[in-house]
Amino acid sequence: MGSKFVHSVFGPVPSRRLGRSLGIDTVPMKTCNWNCVYCLLGRSKPMVKERKSWIPSGSIVEEVHNAIRTRSGTFDWITFVGSGEDTLHSEIGSIAQQVKAISPVPVAFITNGSTLYLDDVRNGLAALDAVMPTLDAGNEKLYLRMARPVKEASFKRHMEGLLAFSKMNRTAKLNIEVMLVSELNDTEEELESLAGRMEEIQPDAIHLMLPTRCPTETWVKVPSDEALIRAQAILGAKASLMASSELTLSLAASENLKQDITDIVTRHPLRMDDLIRALPFPTEEASFTFLETLAAHQSIMIVERLGIPFVKGMRSILRATPGTPQR
Numbered sequence: 001m002g003s004k005f006v007h008s009v010f011g012p013v014p015s016r017r018l019g020r021s022l023g024i025d026t027v028p029m030k031t032c033n034w035n036c037v038y039c040l041l042g043r044s045k046p047m048v049k050e051r052k053s054w055i056p057s058g059s060i061v062e063e064v065h066n067a068i069r070t071r072s073g074t075f076d077w078i079t080f081v082g083s084g085e086d087t088l089h090s091e092i093g094s095i096a097q098q099v100k101a102i103s104p105v106p107v108a109f110i111t112n113g114s115t116l117y118l119d120d121v122r123n124g125l126a127a128l129d130a131v132m133p134t135l136d137a138g139n140e141k142l143y144l145r146m147a148r149p150v151k152e153a154s155f156k157r158h159m160e161g162l163l164a165f166s167k168m169n170r171t172a173k174l175n176i177e178v179m180l181v182s183e184l185n186d187t188e189e190e191l192e193s194l195a196g197r198m199e200e201i202q203p204d205a206i207h208l209m210l211p212t213r214c215p216t217e218t219w220v221k222v223p224s225d226e227a228l229i230r231a232q233a234i235l236g237a238k239a240s241l242m243a244s245s246e247l248t249l250s251l252a253a254s255e256n257l258k259q260d261i262t263d264i265v266t267r268h269p270l271r272m273d274d275l276i277r278a279l280p281f282p283t284e285e286a287s288f289t290f291l292e293t294l295a296a297h298q299s300i301m302i303v304e305r306l307g308i309p310f311v312k313g314m315r316s317i318l319r320a321t322p323g324t325p326q327r
């Protein structure tokens with residue numbers, strides 16, 4: 001497969017809340033109905049509201065099956081966490097259930113939660129091990145400001161989906177993710193509003209995330225220590241801060257370094273110093289030169305956020321699947 005393409009399965013990559021995670025991606029790059037200010041994948045252009053079979057479900061499951069066979073023992077979870085919103089795949093329920101059936105490890109699903117109001121999405125995800133939808137705001141105004149969703153979406157519908165999933169018969173833990181952004185949702189007033197919504201939903205856990213990985217908007221800032229203490233206090237005992245993973249990514253065993261780097265950073269931008277440590281070259285200079293060469297050939301790009309160099313994928317990278325819409 002040529003280097004311009006990415007696969008449906010990538011990693012394992014170190015995950016802030018799941019240890020070593022084998023990632024699954026079911027939609028083309030940045031297929032999303034939201035345009036979050038903190039998204040690490042860049043802006044959603046255009047935003048996508050329709051659900052369709054972007055990639056044949058059979059090829060996704062086959063790729064997962066092959067990865068389970070060849071990468072056995074290298075990951076602790078399988079996680080749906082792609083280059084967009086995976087529930088925009090119209091067969092996501094069936095795909096999730098097939099992956100769960102063949103997986104030797106727990107299966108998690110990270111989603112913005114915008115389609116949980118749909119029966120088929122809820123039913124498809126209910127038998128997994130963990131579902132992690134987003135709730136950054138306790139009211140419509142802040143929701144619109146942070147998620148910047150398609151116009152058909154609404155805070156009311158988002159809450160309806162979360163509540164319905166919470167109340168249904170499920171094995172999946174409901175772990176709600178809150179991305180804390182300075183001066184947006186870290187004030188006392190906004191946190192109280194969010195806490196009220198959490199009280200209604202009764203999630204199993206609340207994961208507090210920080211926009212430390214290459215946020216889309218350069219003005220997005222990490223909350224102060226004081227604000228983090230405030231968030232923990234107001235959101236209560238279920239809330240815990242997901243610190244940056246200390247697990248180390250290693251690409252020492254990679255058989256196709258260029259392809260593996262491209263697959264990972266397309267969905268999971270990495271700090272350049274972390275990626276350099278993962279590479280199998282004898283010196284930092286050699287690793288840096290390799291990354292510069294990839295950047296010069298437009299396989300990756302190097303950007304700066306929060307004063308830190310990050311390596312991320314090119315927006316033009318497309319899938320190899322024949323007939324896949326190229327956006």
Ligand code: SF4
Pocket residue numbers: 032033034035036038039040041044083084085112
């Ligand atoms: S963070 Fe997730 S939900 Fe938000 S724009 Fe990015 S892919 Fe979409």
